[in-house]
Amino acid sequence: MERFVRQFVLPMITTKTWRDICEIGASRGESTDCLLTLPDVAVTVVDPCLDLDLKARYANDVRVQVWKGNSLDVLPVLNSSYDCILIDGDHNWYTVYNELRHITERELLRRGGMVFLHDVEWPYGRRDMYYQPDTIPPEYRHGYAQKGIVRGCSGLSDDSQFNSDFYNAVEEGGSRNGVLTAIEDFLCRYQGEYRFFRIRGQFGLGVIHYRDNRSKDSAVTLFVLHAMVHNLITWPQRIAKTHLPSVYSLLKVALRRA
Numbered sequence: 001m002e003r004f005v006r007q008f009v010l011p012m013i014t015t016k017t018w019r020d021i022c023e024i025g026a027s028r029g030e031s032t033d034c035l036l037t038l039p040d041v042a043v044t045v046v047d048p049c050l051d052l053d054l055k056a057r058y059a060n061d062v063r064v065q066v067w068k069g070n071s072l073d074v075l076p077v078l079n080s081s082y083d084c085i086l087i088d089g090d091h092n093w094y095t096v097y098n099e100l101r102h103i104t105e106r107e108l109l110r111r112g113g114m115v116f117l118h119d120v121e122w123p124y125g126r127r128d129m130y131y132q133p134d135t136i137p138p139e140y141r142h143g144y145a146q147k148g149i150v151r152g153c154s155g156l157s158d159d160s161q162f163n164s165d166f167y168n169a170v171e172e173g174g175s176r177n178g179v180l181t182a183i184e185d186f187l188c189r190y191q192g193e194y195r196f197f198r199i200r201g202q203f204g205l206g207v208i209h210y211r212d213n214r215s216k217d218s219a220v221t222l223f224v225l226h227a228m229v230h231n232l233i234t235w236p237q238r239i240a241k242t243h244l245p246s247v248y249s250l251l252k253v254a255l256r257r258a
């Protein structure tokens with residue numbers, strides 16, 4: 001997510017002079033560090049700290065508050081509201097749908113603010129992945145296995161190494177499966193309040209803008225235009241990467257040498 005943070009999230013925070021940020025799923029803090037390059041931000045991090053002790057990592061930075069725990073346990077007890085919220089935690093329908101529900105019902109996002117969600121495209125746009133399968137109620141959890149994912153194949157593969165360390169849903173698609181499906185189901189329930197658009201590539205960034213009907217927001221219009229231009233100019237590269245992966249790799253090597 002770090003590249004999206006640099007390219008899209010930081011400029012938006014700067015333009016809007018946003019201050020209060022919540023980051024769900026921070027891993028080793030790469031995106032957090034990126035956010036902290038801005039002088040006046042306060043970052044609330046929510047993460048069970050499976051990769052690193054983030055409390056220790058940010059113990060000396062008063063701008064960072066770390067909640068060590070799962071988002072669905074922490075969001076119900078947070079007592080602040082945020083200008084923007086980054087979601088890159090547990091990539092499954094149940095978690096993402098309920099994160100968005102808590103954000104709305106507890107008014108954790110200020111009007112005019114944005115939620116940025118990573119992994120809205122393949123492989124987890126339409127397929128669940130579980131960091132801690134036991135935390136997902138069985139009725140919402142798909143069959144899963146620690147096996148690799150192959151683009152274009154619904155089932156998992158013994159031969160693919162791609163994300164084979166993770167607990168991936170054994171089938172892609174269908175109802176209540178994947179990050180993008182969770183967003184669509186959320187938007188369906190809370191129609192009219194939000195605008196949604198996607199920034200393509202790098203596994204996809206979803207952006208949910210909480211409409212503020214009291215004022216026209218030219219910064220948001222410019223942001224959407226920026227996203228559209230990005231989607232357009234990266235289209236040939238994305239098509240080559242997806243449909244002609246060996247030609248794409250060869251071209252990349254050739255360009256690097258040139």
Ligand SMILES: C[S@@+](CC[C@H](N)C(=O)[O-])C[C@H]1O[C@@H](n2cnc3c(N)ncnc32)[C@H](O)[C@@H]1O
Nearest residue numbers: 001025026027030031050070071088089090131
């Ligand atoms: C893909 S990594 C995040 C990467 C990070 N956003 C970055 O840009 O470097 C996913 C993170 O989500 C965390 N995580 C897993 N389940 C979670 C949950 N239920 N709530 C919050 N975070 C979770 C994991 O500990 C891991 O650090």
